[in-house]
Amino acid sequence: MKIAIVGSGAMGQLFGARLQLAGNQVVFFDTQQGTIDVLRSKGITLVDELGSEHVPVTIMRAQDATEPFELIIIFTKGLHTRSAVESVRHLVGPATLGLTLQNGLGHAETLAEVFGKHRTLAGVTDFPADPREPGIIGTSTRGTVRMGSIWAEDAGREVASVFSQAGLNAVQEHQVLVPIWEKVTFNSALNTLSGVTGLTVGGIGASTTARQIVEQIVEECNLVAQAQGVRISVEHVTEALSNAFEHHMEHKTSMLLDREAGRATEVDFIGGAVADLGRSLGIATPVLDTLCQLMRTVTELPKKDAALAS
Structure with a gap:
């Protein structure tokens, strides 16, 4: 496939390199000139338990490209999704x-405004992508990708096949909101609590x-997911x-x-x-809401005060 990677951070580099190594035509886009310069000169090296592989990189700003792509993958932080899609x-x-x-x-909904609902795919991955130095990504062969469409049940089969041929172990999900909500629940508990307290996992x-707080957040997220008609597995x-x-x-x-x-964080x-979403549905999420408010507070503090708050 002819594939564009929008956002050439660690995850974008990992997926783009894997897809390119499998014979796909990949172009990387980024807005940071430093990233463009490094990847253009050094390429990308992936290091996993089987060894290392290197690929040269075609990278530019999105406005410098003119031809359409078969697949465009967004890998930016959440707060940049809309500008990335517009680019x-x-x-x-x-x-x-x-x-x-x-x-x-909310990211799939933003993509759908440009791609259309029936050509928008969403999913989750647990592949690690550790930026060891510019252009060198530590990873593993043991991750997975779960993808599908929120609006078209059978969509995503071809892309999942292309991913799996690239060693990205992709599965087409007919109810993709389940893994999306399960990962959101996982991240709501760990990311927010870690960000506020400064604790590692x-x-x-x-x-x-802390584990009691995690359990409370998981329960609150589950209630909101259920109200949306999404049946996540709390056990999972x-x-x-x-x-x-x-x-x-x-x-x-x-x-x-x-x-x-x-x-800025993705809180x-x-x-x-x-x-x-819970508020709009009349479902209280007091623990999660308080942690998110605290997260916003500590990131708004001047650096000196933030250090003291830690």
Whole structure:
């Protein structure tokens, strides 16, 4: 396929490189000139348990491309989704598919405004992408991708096949909102609590109080999902959390890393989106809502005060 990767961070580099190694024609887009320069000169090297692979990279700003793509994948942070989609509007042809594997809620709806509902795919992935240095990504062969359409039950089969041929272990989901909501629930619990407290995943798992808060958030997210007609597996989410507590003890969540770096966080697209949806449905999410408000508070503090708050 002719594929565009919009957002050339660690996940974009991982997926784009895997797809290119499998013989697809891949073009990377980014807005940061530093990223463009590094990847254009160095390419991308993937390092996993089987060794390393390198690919040269075609990368540019979206406005410099002119021909439509068969598949456009959005890999930006949630707060940049709309601008990212608008930047590639001129590259969307009548048969172009759009795909989001971003964390959080609402991204598929944003893509659908440009691609159309029946050509919009969404999903989740648990592939790790660790940026070891510019252009070098640590990863694993043991991740998965679950994708499908919110509006067209049978959509996504061809893309899932292309992904699997690239070693991305993709499965077409006929009820893709289930894995999306399960990951949102997982991230609402860990990311928000970690971002507020400064705790690593292992730190949360080692605290009885923190684990109780996690359980409360999972229950609140489940209630909102049910009200939306989405039947998530609380057991599945709980197992994923337990696995994270046991095997990713030193891991800092993306929200904590963003807070430490003074960057805007995705709180409004993860826990905040669940809390907002709960309010609109008349479902109280007091624990999650309070944590999201605290997350917004600590990221609004001047750096000196934020350090003291930590």
